[in-house]
Amino acid sequence: MRDIMAESVIIEFPSDYKYLNMIDMVCGEFINDMDFDHEAANEVSISIIEACTNALEHGNKCCPEESVRVCLTKHPDRLVIEVFDHGEGFDFKYYLKHIPDPSDIHKLRGRGIFIMKHMMDSLYFDMVPERGIKVTLEKMIRKQSGEVA
């Protein structure tokens, strides 16, 4: 059921790195009136860029005809970010149990999911029929005491 207090923005962009900063700016503006502290806002910013990078690189194989869709939803207690690609998908259940060591200096890639998992409160993947992979990220708003709002 949709939260009547929720407010959403949907952005769709071609699979090109040049749009990632635009997504970050829109997201930054969108969460501006939410009660995230500076560190939490930074974690959201880093994570949305990681999710979109994965979607355009691994999902859409950097094909500019394939778009990435981002849905941002503001709830009273949390931000929800959904990122959709057009990829064939991957075995995310296996991957989430076997996330590579991010400190391995011999790897150029493979740190994005680790970073999102540690910076956000939840991260999960779904296969969307006739679309591709959807990654959902959630960040809870915390009071100064650390409690969830």
Next chain:
Amino acid sequence: MRIQTKERNGVIVLVFQGKLMGGPDADYFRDVVHKLIEQGKRRVVADLSGVNWINSTGVGILITGYTTLRKNGGDLKLLRVSTKIRSILYVTKLNLIFECFENEDEAVASFEGD
């Protein structure tokens, strides 16, 4: 991404500008590093104060430069790392790999005696 190069006391300072996000950036930086190694310049500081957007692939690009330079007897140190880059380095524990500086003089001087 653009990289400007300057040299101080035998240390190369690479001044990054723009986004560091993978794609063509990886090839560009690899070429810059290989050219420096060919010229015998292996002591490198990456000034990241002009990097306004970065992702984990961008950090991976820096790691590739670091490992290439180390294999060739050099080093890559970071200068003026933003809060976002620092957060990525900490969460991935790559802060234990890179030496980071806030001041260019100190970064350049850290190579003395190497």
